[in-house]
Amino acid sequence: xxxxxxxYGSFVIQHDLDFTVEQGEVFVIMGGSGCGKSTLLNHMxxxxxxxRGNVVYDGESFWGASSEAQEGLRRxxxxxxxxxxxxxxxxxxxxxxxPLQTFTPLPARQIREIVSLKLALVxxxxxxxxxxxxxxGGMLKRAGVAxxxxxxxxxxxxxxxxxxxxxISSRRLDDLILELRDSLGATMVVVTHELASxxxxxxxxxxxxxxxxxxxxxxxxxxxxxxCPNPTVRRFLRRGEGDTAAGGISA
Amino acid sequence: MNGSLAVVSDPxxxxxxxxxxxxxxxxxxxxxxxxxxxxxxxxxGELRAxxxxxxxxxxxxxxxxxxxxxxxxxxxxxxxxxxxxxxxxAGLPDGVRRLxxxxxxxxxxxxxRTGARPLWLARLGTSAITTAAAVTAGLAFLGExxxxxxxxxxxxxxxxxxxxxxxxxECGPRALGIVSLISFLIGLILAFVxxxxxxxxxxxxxxxxxxxxxxTREIGCIxxxxxxxxxxxxxFAAQLGTMNxxxxxxALSTMGxxxxxxxxxxxxxxxxxxxxxxxxxxxxxxxxGGAVVGLGMLGxxxxxxxxxxxxxxxxxxxxxxxxxSSVFGVVVALAGCLRGMQSGRSAAAxxxxxxxxxxxxxxxxxxxxxxxxxxLNVLGx
Numbered sequence: 127x128x129x130x131x132x133x134y135g136s137f138v139i140q141h142d143l144d145f146t147v148e149q150g151e152v153f154v155i156m157g158g159s160g161c162g163k164s165t166l167l168n169h170m171x172x173x174x175x176x177x178r179g180n181v182v183y184d185g186e187s188f189w190g191a192s193s194e195a196q197e198g199l200r201r202x203x204x205x206x207x208x209x210x211x212x213x214x215x216x217x218x219x220x221x222x223x224x225p226l227q228t229f230t231p232l233p234a235r236q237i238r239e240i241v242s243l244k245l246a247l248v249x250x251x252x253x254x255x256x257x258x259x260x261x262x263g264g265m266l267k268r269a270g271v272a273x274x275x276x277x278x279x280x281x282x283x284x285x286x287x288x289x290x291x292x293x294i295s296s297r298r299l300d301d302l303i304l305e306l307r308d309s310l311g312a313t314m315v316v317v318t319h320e321l322a323s324x325x326x327x328x329x330x331x332x333x334x335x336x337x338x339x340x341x342x343x344x345x346x347x348x349x350x351x352x353x354c355p356n357p358t359v360r361r362f363l364r365r366g367e368g369d370t371a372a373g374g375i376s377a
Numbered sequence: 378m379n380g381s382l383a384v385v386s387d388p389x390x391x392x393x394x395x396x397x398x399x400x401x402x403x404x405x406x407x408x409x410x411x412x413x414x415x416x417x418x419x420x421x422g423e424l425r426a427x428x429x430x431x432x433x434x435x436x437x438x439x440x441x442x443x444x445x446x447x448x449x450x451x452x453x454x455x456x457x458x459x460x461x462x463x464x465x466x467a468g469l470p471d472g473v474r475r476l477x478x479x480x481x482x483x484x485x486x487x488x489x490r491t492g493a494r495p496l497w498l499a500r501l502g503t504s505a506i507t508t509a510a511a512v513t514a515g516l517a518f519l520g521e522x523x524x525x526x527x528x529x530x531x532x533x534x535x536x537x538x539x540x541x542x543x544x545x546x547e548c549g550p551r552a553l554g555i556v557s558l559i560s561f562l563i564g565l566i567l568a569f570v571x572x573x574x575x576x577x578x579x580x581x582x583x584x585x586x587x588x589x590x591x592x593t594r595e596i597g598c599i600x601x602x603x604x605x606x607x608x609x610x611x612x613f614a615a616q617l618g619t620m621n622x623x624x625x626x627x628a629l630s631t632m633g634x635x636x637x638x639x640x641x642x643x644x645x646x647x648x649x650x651x652x653x654x655x656x657x658x659x660x661x662x663x664x665x666g667g668a669v670v671g672l673g674m675l676g677x678x679x680x681x682x683x684x685x686x687x688x689x690x691x692x693x694x695x696x697x698x699x700x701x702s703s704v705f706g707v708v709v710a711l712a713g714c715l716r717g718m719q720s721g722r723s724a725a726a727x728x729x730x731x732x733x734x735x736x737x738x739x740x741x742x743x744x745x746x747x748x749x750x751x752x753l754n755v756l757g758x
Contacts, residue, residue, distance in 0.1 A: 231413045309473075
């Protein structure tokens, strides 16, 4: 990410964002509501072009690349959207199978097996023939994750994975993210403001501030909580409690 | 993914026998889905034929792997478990072992769903039940809308006048453009077709009668209704369907506000009010379209054409068109609102609701027009 500025028209949402996500790490984009976390994710996955700056993958800049090169890069991404964003006219199996049918030479039987594996990995084995409208919100989210990893992407993006989930489902999704990272070796970029998730999964994090409209901290969240010079970041990571009140909290 | 930068070589798998009755599956090459994968059937056949009692894996020669290798191994493991063969997973890459453990962590739910198509008799039964339910729902909706009208008469219906005016604007003035275009062209086409025939008998002037009577009694109201079904009926269905998806209709119900009164009633009233006006407008524009052919192509005089038209149509002809158009307005509004309220909660369902609203409207418009024709004939109009 180099000097990225995001704007809707003349309204600047965030400016001068400059950070690096290392391969194989879980990187969290955090910040208060409305600070532009999801917009930043949209810039990173190629849905929205930045007003200025660029997103660079392994030395290849996304927004400067040709459309073919962009397609190639997109093939390396998997995106899990906030509400799952499953195609409502297809069953879960068809949702997960579509990218495999489109981008791999595999026969139908092997695609079915990979689809079953992906659904099993997110704990949805046996739900392949269900339509998105027939399953719960938590299951939708997990099915969205299964579709995101259909093509075994190098980088998985998650937009608010735990929003709207009960604590146990949310914890399971966090564990899933970590387990997938460890077994697949993929890089995970997670947008969230859930503190429990942030501390549980993040290797590194960037904090976007709604007031100054730029990033004001970047690093491992536990260190930011205890040592970040910026009080806004410390307050955020301590659920709004002051330094004194949070004195008892240990890393 | 692991080894994504490695040199791509074809994925291979081979069996190495281990005395006395063991075997090792040796994987080599790049096991990546995008380059294609070997079919497990051949290897499984060989394993069955060999009659091994324990199996191990060796994946040291793989240069890269992804889910393709995991599904292959899962298939082999499943087959071996079914045959009571012990399998040692130690030779698999660590990531593969972890993914298999994850996949096995939650057992498959017996949901009773399979991708198989049900028998024809079952399908026939299902569609009969669905049709019966749809008819019941349609009748219930009709009843509820009558109750809402009753509430309106008793001045107890709850809806916002501003909503009503918005719908009136949407299905009245905003529809003038498309109604003008269609009516003008229909008048023109009617006159043109008539002129070709009537000219042969030297009766060109009767083009004025043809166009005026056809437009006022039949074409004006039916074309307007069809345009409104495609334009406004579909919009009602899509709007209410999306509101249903977003639980906006549930929100009204839980507050004790009847969605029938709040959403359906203003739409019905607006269309009942606007359809006759649009129909009269359509009649006049259609007659104008006919006049263009009469005056321009047939060389008839202005006064002559106007007098002929005036003599041909009576107030009753206009009234017939207006009466029919009011009924058609109710049909279009009801079909649009019914399909919207019944819509499922997904993007595909909203699309279906809009399509279904248009089809339902048009079918009922034509059926009712036929019934009107018979009744008017019996009454001698």
